[in-house]
Amino acid sequence: MSWSIAALIRGASTAETSTSLTESIAIDDDDDAGAEPELHGAQLLELELETDGVIAERVAEMKKPAVRAAILSEEDVPLPEGQDGAMLNMSSMLSRVAAALSGVTTEVTGASPSDDVRHLIAGLTKLGYEAEYIDESQGLVRDGPRRADPPTSGELFCGNAGTALRFLTSVAAITKGDWVLTGDAYMQRRPIQPLITAWQQLGVDAQADHGCPPVQIRGGTCTGSRVAIDATLSSQFVSSLLLVGSRLPRGLHISLSDKVASRSYAQLTCSLLQRVGVVASMDAKSAVVARSTTPPPPQLKVGGDWSSAGYWTCLNHLTGSQITAGNLTHNSGQADERLGVVLASLPAAGEATVNVEAIPDQFPNLAVLAALRAGTTHLTGAENVRIKECDRIAVMARELRKFGVDLDEAPDGLTIRGGKPWSLPDQECIVPEADHRIAMAFALAGLFVAGVTIQDPKCVTKSYPNFWSDLERVRAQHRAVALVGMRAAGKTTLGRAIAKETGSDFIDTDAQFIAAHGPINEFVQANGWPAFRLEEQRIVSESLGPGRIVALGGGAVESEPVRKLLADQAVVIWLRATPQLLRERLAGDEHRPSLTGAPVHDEVDEVLTRRGPLYRTVATRIIDAGLSQAEQVAMATRNKC
Numbered sequence: 001m002s003w004s005i006a007a008l009i010r011g012a013s014t015a016e017t018s019t020s021l022t023e024s025i026a027i028d029d030d031d032d033a034g035a036e037p038e039l040h041g042a043q044l045l046e047l048e049l050e051t052d053g054v055i056a057e058r059v060a061e062m063k064k065p066a067v068r069a070a071i072l073s074e075e076d077v078p079l080p081e082g083q084d085g086a087m088l089n090m091s092s093m094l095s096r097v098a099a100a101l102s103g104v105t106t107e108v109t110g111a112s113p114s115d116d117v118r119h120l121i122a123g124l125t126k127l128g129y130e131a132e133y134i135d136e137s138q139g140l141v142r143d144g145p146r147r148a149d150p151p152t153s154g155e156l157f158c159g160n161a162g163t164a165l166r167f168l169t170s171v172a173a174i175t176k177g178d179w180v181l182t183g184d185a186y187m188q189r190r191p192i193q194p195l196i197t198a199w200q201q202l203g204v205d206a207q208a209d210h211g212c213p214p215v216q217i218r219g220g221t222c223t224g225s226r227v228a229i230d231a232t233l234s235s236q237f238v239s240s241l242l243l244v245g246s247r248l249p250r251g252l253h254i255s256l257s258d259k260v261a262s263r264s265y266a267q268l269t270c271s272l273l274q275r276v277g278v279v280a281s282m283d284a285k286s287a288v289v290a291r292s293t294t295p296p297p298p299q300l301k302v303g304g305d306w307s308s309a310g311y312w313t314c315l316n317h318l319t320g321s322q323i324t325a326g327n328l329t330h331n332s333g334q335a336d337e338r339l340g341v342v343l344a345s346l347p348a349a350g351e352a353t354v355n356v357e358a359i360p361d362q363f364p365n366l367a368v369l370a371a372l373r374a375g376t377t378h379l380t381g382a383e384n385v386r387i388k389e390c391d392r393i394a395v396m397a398r399e400l401r402k403f404g405v406d407l408d409e410a411p412d413g414l415t416i417r418g419g420k421p422w423s424l425p426d427q428e429c430i431v432p433e434a435d436h437r438i439a440m441a442f443a444l445a446g447l448f449v450a451g452v453t454i455q456d457p458k459c460v461t462k463s464y465p466n467f468w469s470d471l472e473r474v475r476a477q478h479r480a481v482a483l484v485g486m487r488a489a490g491k492t493t494l495g496r497a498i499a500k501e502t503g504s505d506f507i508d509t510d511a512q513f514i515a516a517h518g519p520i521n522e523f524v525q526a527n528g529w530p531a532f533r534l535e536e537q538r539i540v541s542e543s544l545g546p547g548r549i550v551a552l553g554g555g556a557v558e559s560e561p562v563r564k565l566l567a568d569q570a571v572v573i574w575l576r577a578t579p580q581l582l583r584e585r586l587a588g589d590e591h592r593p594s595l596t597g598a599p600v601h602d603e604v605d606e607v608l609t610r611r612g613p614l615y616r617t618v619a620t621r622i623i624d625a626g627l628s629q630a631e632q633v634a635m636a637t638r639n640k641c
Contacts, residue, residue, distance in 0.1 A: 115462040119161040123168040126154045127175050152177040158213075160186045160389055160434055160462060163236055169195055169215055170240040173204045174247055176220030182213050186434050191387055194230045195237045198254075201227045225250035231260040233384055238287060239269040245289035246278045254287040261384045262360055264335040271333050304328040306336040307361045308464050311440055314365045315447070315474065317343040318372060319547060323474060335359050349374040349419070356413070357381030360388075364441035367396045367414055371405045372448060374419030382413040389462075390433035399442065402428050403449065422449045429453040436462040443471055447546050480544040481636070482566055483551045484615055485575035486608060488585035489625045490632075491551040494575060497633050499549040507543045508551045509536065533559050544569045554607075557614040566618045573636060574615045577625035579604050 124131040128150025156172070156179060158165040165181055169192065172179040182188070193211030200206055203223035207216045225248060231238050238254060245252030260266060266282060270289075273280040279290035305328075312323040330337070335358050342359070346352055354370075356363045356379055363382045370377035385392040397409045403422040408415040422445075430452060432438035436459050446452035460467040481498065483491040492508050499506035510520065513536060517523050524532050537559050543550045544565060556562045566572050577585075582604045616622075623632050 114465055115159055116161040116164050119158045120164040120167065123156040123158060123164060123181075124171065126151070126156050127168070127171060127177075127179070129171075146175075150175075150177075153179065155180045155182065158183040158187060160184050160459075162187065162190055162389070165213060165215075166192065166195060166234070166236045166240045167243060169206075169217065170199070170244045172215075172217045172219045173199045173202075173206060174219060174222055174244050177218075179217045179219055181215040181217070184434075186389055188213050190389075191233055192237075194233060195240055198227045198229045198237065198241060222248060226253045226255070228255040228257075230257045231266070232257055233261060233387060235260050235262045235264075235266040238266040242266070242269045242273060242280060242287060242289050246273065246280070246291060249291065251288070251290040256285055256287060262335060262358070264333065264358060268333045305463075306332065306334040306339070308467075310336050310339050310359075310362045310365050311444055311467075311471075312474065313339050313343065314362075314369050314444060317346075318369065318448070336361060343369075346373075347375070351376045351378075353378040353380060355381040356385075360385050361437060363392055363413075364396055364437045365444060367400065367416065368441045368445045370414075370416040371400055371403070371407075371418040371422070371445075376415065376417045378415050379413040380410075383411065388437075389435035390438065392435065392438065395431075395433050395435065395438055396441075399430050399432075399438070402430070403445075424449065424451050429455055431455050432459060434459045436460045436464065440464065440467055443467070450545070479546060480548045480550055480570040482544065482570040482572045483549070483575055484557055484566075484572060484618060485554065485625065486577055486582055486604070486611065487554040488582050489554075489575040489577040491575050494573075494623075494629065494632050494636070495549045495551040497629055498636050501633050501637055502549075504547050504549050506549045506551075509539050509543055509556065510551075510553045512539045512543065513553075537561050537565075541565055555611065557611060557618055563614065563618050570620075572618045572620045574619035574622045575625045575632075576615070576622050579608060581626055582608070 205218040270280040406417040430442045
């Protein structure tokens with residue numbers, strides 16, 4: 001399947017969203033032909049968009065990025081409401097395993113129906129443990145002890161859920177029976193040999209051809225309690241061992257390699273184990289987990305996912321918006337919580353270096369952000385992202401080059417020379433290689449660059465099932481701001497003032513027309529009004545874009561295609577002026593030809609009578625043209641229209 005970001009850029013109203021999004025989905029996979037798109041699920045994050053303050057105040061607090069959008073919404077609408085305590089994928093899975101191995105029944109709240117969690121639950125079930133969703137809308141999962149008549153063999157298919165397969169490998173190693181763990185073609189290229197070697201050291205018969213899945217394990221034969229592991233590729237090898245260490249007769253002592261990739265996630269594992277009553281600790285050289293006799297609490301709650309929130313953190317940085325997730329826990333131990341600090345230190349322009357070693361999941365987002373910012377950005381410390389769902393360095397380089405982005409690939413990252421216009425050739429689309437984070441990163445790009453189409457949109461269900469619906473809600477707040485009204489109402493003056501206040505780009509469509517074709521009256525005399533309206537429509541279409549402030553000609557709303565463009569893509573401000581005010585301002589204006597043959601100032605009533613209902617139809621809000629500029633700007637930016 002392919003998902004067109006054009007639907008998100010068009011900005012369908014709430015009533016139209018379902019239709020417009022469905023129409024934007026093209027089926028290019030025979031297996032999916034005729035199937036309903038499955039793009040919605042339980043919320044991962046409880047997003048809120050704060051728009052009640054003066055945007056300029058927020059902008060002033062930040063180093064201005066090269067790309068910025070105005071956030072001007074009609075009301076203060078929270079984005080979107082989700083269940084209390086939406087999931088953190090890794091913590092959710094850690095909780096699953098810890099609860100299942102405890103031997104008692106535990107209910108865990110906050111488990112999103114992501115592919116990662118679903119595969120983990122299915123694998124635990126195959127191994128004979130009790131694990132099931134009992135209330136998916138609340139992310140409520142019940143985990144319990146192993147059944148009285150457990151299976152003694154089976155195949156555990158994990159799709160492309162690498163975390164699930166690594167965790168299940170260790171669960172299988174301590175579970176009596178013959179087990180095979182495998183996944184899709186992508187999974188079968190992901191290395192797992194360090195974990196297999198560790199279990200071999202502990203006396204378990206474990207094999208993985210070529211160091212990648214499928215994994216064959218004869219479980220329940222562990223004899224050791226001390227192991228050394230190479231965790232330079234992934235901290236999940238360490239987390240996997242820690243999870244089951246408390247179930248071993250003598251606990252487990254793990255000697256760590258000098259470098260542990262994404263070390264904070266292993267530390268997070270220790271913290272979670274402590275929450276469920278397990279004695280666990282970690283220092284620079286080792287991790288230790290003791291044999292546990294303490295049952296976990298009957299209920300566990302998982303907090304929001306800072307990794308998933310990274311998309312919104314980057315969008316906040318690019319636009320000056322305030323998209324937040326109310327269910328995120330600060331000082332959570334999640335490495336991605338640091339992203340905001342990283343971005344705050346990133347200069348608006350010029351050369352900068354960002355080491356992503358501690359936040360590797362943000363590499364795709366930061367690559368897109370680097371391509372949008374003015375200047376050269378060196379992304380380093382990303383060696384281990386080459387062995388994720390795909391080689392993220394190579395794939396990001398390949399896909400960014402499709403837009404004409406100037407970059408160099410290095411073993412541990414990318415050097416990106418950004419800030420130049422993007423363009424995606426016709427018939428080109430983004431190929432994320434079934435990688436959820438690649439797809440979501442380019443969805444972020446699609447908010448700023450027209451025509452982005454992403455293959456296989458459902459790959460985001462691996463970690464963030466509701467991403468597309470969340471993005472649609474957020475995108476709806478990042479529309480163009482279009483000013484309509486009669487000539488002389490003051491649209492250009494107000495538009496420039498709003499653009500200055502919000503740090504946004506300003507476009508005057510009449511000025512664009514004159515720059516391309518010369519004086520409007522001469523064009524109309526030579527070509528007629530229909531030709532003018534058609535060209536005006538083209539200019540409006542090219543001018544509207546997320547975050548831009550656009551002043552339209554007074555008669556643009558007389559074109560039905562223009563009215564549709566405004567409905568789909570813009571927050572529309574009608575700068576409403578009285579006939580008297582217009583006549584005063586139009587006195588002596590000869591730049592625009594008469595519409596009726598009468599002097600321009602004399603035809604005001606007739607023209608306003610015709611256009612007034614059209615202005616009202618397209619208007620999101622109305623501002624009195626007779627107010628002071630300060631009052632008008634305040635109304636536009638503070639949602640008091």
